[in-house]
Amino acid sequence: MKVIMVMVSSLNGKITRGNDPYIYTWTSPEDKKLFFSHIERNNLMVMGRKTYEAAHKLITHTPEKRRIILTKEPRKYAPEEMPGMLEFTDxxxxxxxxxxxxxxxxxxxxxxxxxxxxxxxxxNLVDEIHLTIEPYVFGTGTSIVATGSITTRLILTSVKKLNKKGTLHLIYTVEK
Ligand SMILES: NC(=O)c1ccc[n+]([C@@H]2O[C@H](COP(=O)([O-])OP(=O)(O)OC[C@H]3O[C@@H](n4cnc5c(N)ncnc54)[C@H](OP(=O)(O)O)[C@@H]3O)[C@@H](O)[C@H]2O)c1
Structure with a gap:
């Protein structure tokens, strides 16, 4: 199983601007397009419950796409489940x-x-990280990773500038 982590962040690694859970107020249309092309090409998506809460209004469920939401309380979300399309697990x-x-x-x-x-x-389950860096610095916000003792060694395999203002798209392979 290849696991690809896809994120968009500020220059200083924030994936949200302060407490605002909605990212499309600061991310570029180019990144949005790229993200939706990932969704087109993949049929298994995994996310945390808070990400699901922030994004669920934008999600269209179709039988060929399986979305799995991590929560410590899967039973609480059982009424929302759509087998094969939307599942909650601990x-x-x-x-x-x-x-x-x-x-x-x-x-x-x-x-x-x-x-x-x-x-x-x-x-150590991630194989690739696809990171878009938007040209912003945010003083507060959620970081790409939560605190914890993680050291992941990466090799940069691709760099692309997506637009004139300098949104960068980076692809890293995880050194195993
Ligand atoms: N810029 C980007 O690319 C990007 C991408 C994704 C998300 N975001 C933003 O990031 C924010 C959410 O990130 P986050 O770090 O706060 O939350 P998150 O990782 O999306 O979800 C956290 C939740 O995961 C569940 N969880 C945690 N540990 C677990 C475990 N061991 N087993 C099962 N479930 C577990 C818990 O759900 P319960 O509380 O239900 O138990 C926890 O509250 C949102 O605002 C979203 O918009 C940005």
């Missing part, structure tokens, strides 16, 4: 990844947020 990232591999999935898109990114990085 499985560990390792267990979830291995279960999805057994179901035949070869690739998983990990779309945040910081807490869930940390869980996957801590267990």
């Amino acid at each position: 499985e560990s990232p390792r267990r979830l990844t291995s279960r999805m591999k057994k179901k035949g999935y070869q690739q998983m898109l990990l779309v945040g947020g910081s807490v869930v990114n940390s869980l996957f990085l801590r267990d």
Whole structure:
């Protein structure tokens, strides 16, 4: 199973501007396009419950796309479940990844947020990081990873400038 983490951040690694959970007020149309092209090309997406809460109004559920939401209280969200399309789980990232591999999935898109990114990085499950850096510095906000003892070694494999104002798109491979 290849796990690709996809994020957009400020120059100083913030994935939200302060307490505002909505990212499209500061991210570029170029990044938005790129993100939706990832969604087009993938059929398994994993995210934290807080990310789901922030993004769910923008999500269109279709039978070929499976979205799995990590929460410590999956039973609370059981009424929202749509089997094969929208599922809530408290499985560990390792267990979830291995279960999805057994179901035949070869690739998983990990779309945040910081807490869930940390869980996957801590267990060394991430294979690639696709990071868009928007030309902003935010004094406060959520970081790409939550605090914790994580050291992930990366190799930069691609750099692209997406627009005139200097939005950068970086692809890193995780050194295993
Ligand atoms: N810029 C970007 O690219 C980007 C990408 C993604 C998200 N975001 C933003 O980031 C923010 C959310 O990030 P976040 O770090 O606060 O939250 P998050 O990682 O999206 O979700 C955290 C939640 O995950 C669940 N969780 C945590 N540990 C778990 C475990 N061991 N097992 C199962 N579930 C577990 C808990 O849900 P329960 O509380 O339900 O138990 C926890 O509250 C949002 O504002 C979102 O818009 C930005």
